[in-house]
Amino acid sequence: MRNLIEFLLRYNAFFLFIALEAFAVYLMVNYNDHHNKVALHSSSVVSGALMKRFDSLQDYMRLKTVNDSLANQYNRFLNQDTSAYYQHRTEIHESNDSLYERNYSYLSAKVINNSTDRPNNYITLQRGSKHGIESNSGVLSGDGLAGIVLKTSKNYAVVMSLLHRDMRVSAKIKRSQHFGSLVWRGNNPRIMTLEAIPKHAKVVKGDTILTSGYSTKFPADLMIGIVKETKIEPGSSFYTIDVELNTDLTNIEYVNVVKNLMRNELLELEKSVKNE
Helix, strand or coil, rough: CCCHHHHHHHCHHHHHHHHHHHHHHHHHHCHHHHHHHHHHHHHHHHHHHHHHHHHHHHHHHHHHHHHHHHHHHHHHHHHCCCCHHHEEECCCCCCCCCCEEEEEEEEEEEEEEEEECCEEEEEEEEEHHCCCCCCCCCCEECCEEEEEEEECCCCCEEEEEEECCCCCCCEEEECCCHHHHHHCCCCCCCCEEEEEECCCCCCCCEEEEEEHHHHHHHHHEEEEEEEEECCCCCCCCCCCCEEEEECCCCCCCCEEEECCHCCCCHHHHHHHCCCC
16 A cells, blocks of 8 residues: 555656546537537547447458358259269150169368478368268369368378379360370479370360269369360370369368269279179
C-alpha cells in the first residue's frame, strides 16, 4: 500500500494531466454540436472497420467447412456418375436384367503433405487402410489425375505423384484414340510426356489427352491435359508429345481415391492366361 501511495505522489502531475484531458474531451463532445458530430462520425467509422475485420475473420474461419463440403459433393458426383458402373446390357431389347453394376467407388481424402520440386515426388493423405484405401489405387484431383497409392497404414496413405520418374499412365488422344504411356521428365510440374504414339497418327497442338482405361487404376476417358508440343526425333517411329496437365499439383488440398471393385477378378483372369 505504501508503495502505491509513493507511486501516485511521484506521478501525480501525469495523472492530473490525463484527468484534465479526459474532462476536456467530455465537455467538447457533450456541449459542442460540431465536436459531438465529429465524435459520433469517428466512432461509426471505427466500429464499421472493426465489424468489417470481424466479418472477414469469420469468412476465413468458414473456409475449411466450405472446402470439406465441396470435396464431399465432388466425391458424391463421382460415385453417381455412369463411368463408375459396369454395363451388363448386351442387347438393346433386354429389359429384365440390371443394366449396371458398380465398377468403381471413390473416397475423398485430405492432402496433408505434398512435394513437387524433386525428381521423385509424393503426396500424403489423411486416409488409410481402415477407410478402405488400397495400394495401386488411382488418385484424382478435382481437375484430373494426381497419382497412384503406393503404400498405406491404418490412418494414412502415401501416393506416388504424377511428378515421379517411375510413374507410367496409360493415356490416349481423344480425337484419334491412339494410346501410349505418359511419363514425367522431372522438369516442369505442369508438363508430362506422352510416348509410343506412332508417327503415322495425326497429332496437333491442343488435342485432348484422356486416360485409356487400359489399367486397373483409372477408369477410361478421365481428363489428363492437352497437347502443347509435338516432335519426332530423327530415326524414330514415334512422337514425343509434351502434355500440359489439367491438374496443378502445386496447390491440391483434396483428392479422390479410385477403388476398382472388379480389379481382382481381372488380374486373376489375366494371370491364368499367362500361366497357360
